Structures are given as structure tokens and as C-alpha cells.
Amino acid sequence: MKTRLALLFWFVLILSTVLTLAGADAAQRGARPGQSRAPQARPAQTRSVQVRPRGNQGRIPMAPPARSNPAEPRQAEHLPTGHVNDMPHVNHGQWFGHEQPNDVRFRIDQPFAHGRFARFGPSYRYRVTRIDPNLHRFWFRRSFFDVAEWDWPLCADWCWDCGDDFTVYEDPDHAGWYLLYNIHTGVYVHVQYMGV
Numbered sequence: 487m488k489t490r491l492a493l494l495f496w497f498v499l500i501l502s503t504v505l506t507l508a509g510a511d512a513a514q515r516g517a518r519p520g521q522s523r524a525p526q527a528r529p530a531q532t533r534s535v536q537v538r539p540r541g542n543q544g545r546i547p548m549a550p551p552a553r554s555n556p557a558e559p560r561q562a563e564h565l566p567t568g569h570v571n572d573m574p575h576v577n578h579g580q581w582f583g584h585e586q587p588n589d590v591r592f593r594i595d596q597p598f599a600h601g602r603f604a605r606f607g608p609s610y611r612y613r614v615t616r617i618d619p620n621l622h623r624f625w626f627r628r629s630f631f632d633v634a635e636w637d638w639p640l641c642a643d644w645c646w647d648c649g650d651d652f653t654v655y656e657d658p659d660h661a662g663w664y665l666l667y668n669i670h671t672g673v674y675v676h677v678q679y680m681g682v
């Protein structure tokens with residue numbers, strides 16, 4: 487009898503300890519999201535103000551990888567419908583239609599003659615503050631760029647001043663050039679940084 491009572495005592499003690507610990511854990515888990523959610527909500531709200539990209543399945547692409555073969559021809563996208571999209575564009579994160587690295591049109595005697603544009607990559611979205619279609623020139627506030635003459639027809643009809651719809655990448659294959667990507671059309675063009 488004594489043994490049974492002792493066993494019962496230990497059983498109740500262990501059970502109550504387990505229940506207490508479980509309760510404390512649940513309370514902690516309940517508290518954590520509430521405590522951390524408030525500061526995290528701010529960047530999410532800031533992002534939601536921006537228009538969601540329509541190109542590339544709604545995602546701003548990562549930078550294109552450099553191609554090791556200088557004679558690698560431009561790659562068109564072959565769609566499941568049988569159509570071929572030869573336009574410089576990004577789809578499913580892949581950069582299509584980039585001219586081959588040794589294309590002579592991109593050779594610049596003095597690459598980055600006007601300096602380098604440092605804030606490039608998928609995390610910087612830009613709004614064009616001014617556009618001069620005659621010069622094929624556009625501004626992000628003070629910094630300005632010229633679009634490659636042969637790429638201008640691809641972007642002449644873009645809605646240049648519709649919002650922060652652009653990202654810029656350093657061209658990994660053509661020294662001295664940058665790629666201006668339109669996050670809605672998914673199309674990109676070659677641009678040169680002209681300074682401030």
C-alpha cells in the first residue's frame with residue numbers, strides 16, 4: 487500500500503511538472519510572434535506600397551551569370567507553344583537574348599569613363615525622374631544613363647515615368663555596360679552610366 491501511494495505521489499508530481507512546463511512553453515510560443523511581428527511588419531508594409539512586378543513571374547531576377555565562352559551566341563527562349571522569343575528578356579529567372587560576349591558593338595575604349603554606378607542589383611528599384619527620347623537618355627534623380635542606340639527600339643515605348651519600375655545590373659559580359667531591366671515587361675536593354 488505504501489509503495490502504491492509513493493508511486494501515485496510521484497506520478498502526480500511528474501504529471502504536474504510536465505503540465506506546468508508545457509503551459510510555460512505554450513505561453514512563450516504565443517508571446518514570441520506577437521513580440522517580433524510588430525517591428526517586422528514595417529518593411530513588409532513599405533514593400534506593399536510598391537507595385538508588384540509583372541515580368542518574370544512577379545519576381546525581380548538575380549543578376550545574370552557571366553558567360554565563359556566569348557563566342558557564345560545569344561540564346562532565344564523556346565516557349566511550350568512553339569513560339570520563339572528572341573527579345574532580350576528574363577523569364578523564370580533566366581536571362582534570354584543577351585548578345586554574345588564578343589559582339590564588337592559593346593567594345594568601349596575606356597570602360598566606366600564616367601565612373602561606376604554602385605547601387606545595382608535586384609534590391610534597388612528605381613524611378614525614372616526624367617527621360618529625353620531624342621538623346622535616348624534617362625535620369626534617376628541626378629545620375630543619368632544613355633541607352634545603346636541599337637537597343638532603343640526595344641524600350642522606346644516603355645512607360646518611363648510610371649513608377650519605380652526599374653532595376654539595374656552590371657553587365658557581366660560587356661565591360662562598361664549596365665543592363666536596365668523593366669520589372670513589368672521583363673525586357674532589358676544596355677545602358678551606359680554617364681555620371682551625375
Ligand SMILES: [Zn+2]
Nearest residue numbers: 657659660663
Ligand atoms: Zn551585355
